[in-house]
Amino acid sequence: MNMGFLISLLLLILQGTSSVAGQSPAAPGKTKWRIAVLMWHESPNDIAALDGLKRGLKAMDMGEGLVELRAKGNEVNAKKLLVQAKKKGVDLFVALGTKSAKIIQAWEKKIPIVFTAVTNPVLSDITSSWAGSKNNIAGNSNWLDRKEMLRAFRLALPSLKNLLVIKSPGNSVSSAEIAEAKKAMLALPSLVLTELEIRDARTVGKTLGKNLAGVDAIWIPIDFPLYQEAALSQIVQEAGRKRIPIFSSTLRCAGRGAIVVSAVDYQLLGLKASALVRDILVHGVNPGSIPIGRMKSFRLFVDLGAARRINLKLPFELILGAHRLFGAEVKK
């Protein structure tokens, strides 16, 4: 890393932000805001996004009224928490992840809602368009250019033709991801994507074992039941037995058996969401007019150990582009 280059860049940015801060109008009147954040589950993505959100709100002196609503994967619990929060008074709801966004969007139609870390809000019926919701909801997506993701998979496995993607029934996140991937595959005609629905994540290994004939690689999308430790270990074991590489688009799989994981920086997503909160609450911007935000950057997590276990030699091009490397055996 060229530290000189980074420090110069940093100084330039700091100079720029100082001038913007000077021009920014302060919100008239109200300075204390009650912001309720619904976290569907304690996923690393949501935790990172929450961290980014909190940092942003703190920087804008809006963090004091932040209330964390942890649903722990329970919809009833989520609604109950939302109702309680609303009773106490809420200026804005923040939804972390697709599930949270769907619950709040279905329940609250007046109070502004900001969502973050939603893969595809349009396909998930959270907003009608990427250009804006035209109602009380705005947000950003962890949308990742799936073409880039598939290219990264193919870079790891040049012979990749038949990619098997597993998903839970009715999971809107993984469904949205797969739909995006299918669109991206139009540019990669030699790649075939096969879907396998896992009805019971507890027996995912057995189900997977029966469907691996002719499969070159397995893709684990952002599908909460499937990247839980119990299910993930079965998948890794079954794939390892047949020497089939695992790729994933969820950070949860990084360093846990997936050779390549492609994901966005969820902390930045949360940070960007805090800017939306400010725009709506402080600047009075109509949430329905705000285009859904997308990330430009993405990160690759490469597990050298997992690749080594199935005798897959990864190209330097992929390794050099990795945000983080796992499972390295450094010989000195």
Add this chain to the structure above:
Amino acid sequence: MSSKPTSMAQRFYLFLFLFFVVGVVAWGFLAVRTSVEEQRRGTSSFLAESREHVSQILASTASGQARLMDQAVQQLSANLEREFEDIPFDVFEGRDDLLLDFLVERLEKGRLRNEENSQVIAGLFRQESIDLGRREFDALESAQTAAGEVLAKSLQRDLLLWGGAFLAGIGVLIGLVFHRGVVLPLSAATQVIESMGAGDLAQRIPESESEEINKLALTFNKMADEIASQHRNLEERVEQKTAELRDSLSEQKRTNETLRATVDQLESTQAQLVESEKMAALGTMAKGMAHEFNNILGGISGLAEDLAQDVEDEDSKQALAVIQKTSRRALVITENLLRFSRGTPHSKSQVDLGEVVEQSAALLEPEASKRRIEIKLKQRSLSPIVTDGRGLQQVFLNLLINALHASEDGVFIEIEMMETEQHQTVSIRDHGRGIPQGDLARIFEPFFSTKAQEDGPGGTGLGLSVARGIVEKIGGTLAVKSGGVGLGSEFLVQIPKEES
């Protein structure tokens, strides 16, 4: 050859020794020289290749490192650039301290992570470089091994080539010496032996340079001298014995010729005696029988004639006519017997043999016409001769009767006449049943007949016997030819010509 002959074995052993010594020295010299030269060449080639490979490895490693570094910088720059684009800096408006904390924290995390990644990448690159070097050196080793094999083969080929040429040369040399010392003297000796075998005992084996061959030549020549001496003695004795045998054989030959002439004469005399006795006995028997039968037949014939004048009915007349006819035929037979027994009287006169033949044929013409048999007479004017005309007419009649009897109805009989200075010959040829080959020798014997007992004078078996007797009495010959049964017969009557 004035020089003293030497031992062939000694020369051979000397050659072998020289061959061994020269061969070992030459082989060793070649092997060492080629080996050193090839080794020098191989080492030089190996060093050159090694230098090239090491250069390639270094170049590859250096370029790989540079390429990877370049890639790494590009990737990091691109990632960082994109991340900075994603950072909402306005959130930190007026809170530079927090922004700084945020960025420093991210940079610090990134630095630590990149340090870890760099270590991993450096390790991987080191490993890759080691693998590359190993691959290159493996390739070099393979190339060196292959080159070594090529060199070894080259060395082997050179040694084989030079060694082979050397051996071939030595072989030719030994062959020449062997040819001169052994083959040529033996060939000369063989020629001498073959000449001696062909009878030339004067040949001798020439002296040779080889002691062994020379000894052989001397021994052989001595033996040849003895053989020649014995041969001369033997020839003299053979010549003497041959002369004695030649004399003895001449005398023996003369004695044999005398004996053969005596035997022939005796055989002829014996045959004549047998024939004479046989004919005399037959004549006596025939004469007695003929007289008796003639008297009886005369009585039968006279009585039948008288009775024929007295009887009236036709049946009796026909019966008596048959008796008369039969009696006359019987009289003819007895007449023949009497003629045979007496012998035909030899009355010579000037005769035109053609006329005699024509008259005989005319006598038998009615019988021939009745059976539609044509008697073709190739008439030729013959000079008159003095002979037994009547006897010859009987001869021709007998022969023509036989021909008629032998022929089928509707055929023809040919009569031809020929004349030479000494003879006149008449040929009577029929196309009838012919004569079996086994019967040809007996055809002229009295009472021998090939015919069944039929009517006519020939039926007694005396016709040809009588005819032959007549012809032989006038100094002629009667011969017969037949192709066999079914192929007809030809009788040739040859009559000597006498001054008229």
